[in-house]
Amino acid sequence: MSxxxxxxxxxxxxxxTMTVAEQAMFTGISGNLGGLYVDAVRAKKAxxxxxxxxxxxxxxxxxxxxxxLGGPTRRIGSIALNFAAPVIVGESVEAKAxxxxxxxxxxxxxxxxxxxxxxxxxxxxxxxxxxxxxx
Numbered sequence: 001m002s003x004x005x006x007x008x009x010x011x012x013x014x015x016x017t018m019t020v021a022e023q024a025m026f027t028g029i030s031g032n033l034g035g036l037y038v039d040a041v042r043a044k045k046a047x048x049x050x051x052x053x054x055x056x057x058x059x060x061x062x063x064x065x066x067x068x069l070g071g072p073t074r075r076i077g078s079i080a081l082n083f084a085a086p087v088i089v090g091e092s093v094e095a096k097a098x099x100x101x102x103x104x105x106x107x108x109x110x111x112x113x114x115x116x117x118x119x120x121x122x123x124x125x126x127x128x129x130x131x132x133x134x135x
Contacts, residue, residue: 005071006069006070006099006102006107006129007099007102008099008100008101008102009098009099010069010098010099011065011069011096011097011098011099012064012065012068012069012096012097013065013094013095013096013097014061014064014065014068014094014095014096015092015093015094015095015116016061016092016093016095017090017091017092017093018053018057018058018087018088018089018090018091018092018093019089019090020051020089020090022057023037023038023051023053023054023057023089026054026056026057027054030054030056032054036048036051036052036086037051037052037053037054038051039051048086048088049088050088050089050090051088051089052086052087052088052089053086053087053088053089053091055081055083055086055123058083058087058093058113058122058123059079059081059083059111059113059123059125061093061095061113062079062081062095062096062097062111062113062123062125062127063076063079064095065095065096065097065111066079066097066109066111066127066129068097069097069099069107069109069129070107070129073131073132073133074107074129074130074131074132075129075130075131075132076127076128076129076130077106077127077128077129077130078126078127078128079111079125079126079127079128080125080126080127081111081123081124081125082123082124082125083122083123084121084122084123084124085120085121085122086122087115087122091115092115092116092117093113093114093115093116093122094113094114094115094116095111095112095113095123096111096112096113096114097109097110097111097127098110099129105130105131106128106129106130106131107128107129108126108127108128109126109127109128109129110124110125110126111123111124111125111126111127112124
């Protein structure tokens with residue numbers, strides 16, 4: 001996308017099921033061995049129906065949306081996420097990023113992640129898209 005195409009209201013969404021295989025990969029990447037994330041029995045004792053998906057893996061779905069909005073010449077300059085509710089491995093999440101304002105070459109975006117099909121919000125936040133070039 002060119003600078004001219006960074007317009008408030010532009011949005012992109014992406015839906016994905018959080019799988020056991022990806023949970024295992026993210027465990028390896030992050031090194032997080034917390035019981036809620038890697039042990040279904042412990043997660044069930046805590047009241048979950050299965051392991052809890054890593055919050056950053058869920059929030060990371062929004063980066064796909066941000067990349068689509070920013071195009072090949074922009075990167076994420078900042079991101080702030082609030083995790084309203086846990087996502088259980090096996091649930092589907094729809095991430096959405098929407099440009100809310102543009103100042104110069106930077107775009108401020110709203111992020112939401114909702115459970116599909118219920119629509120319950122599990123993540124919300126903001127991000128900025130900035131030019132890739134180093135200052």
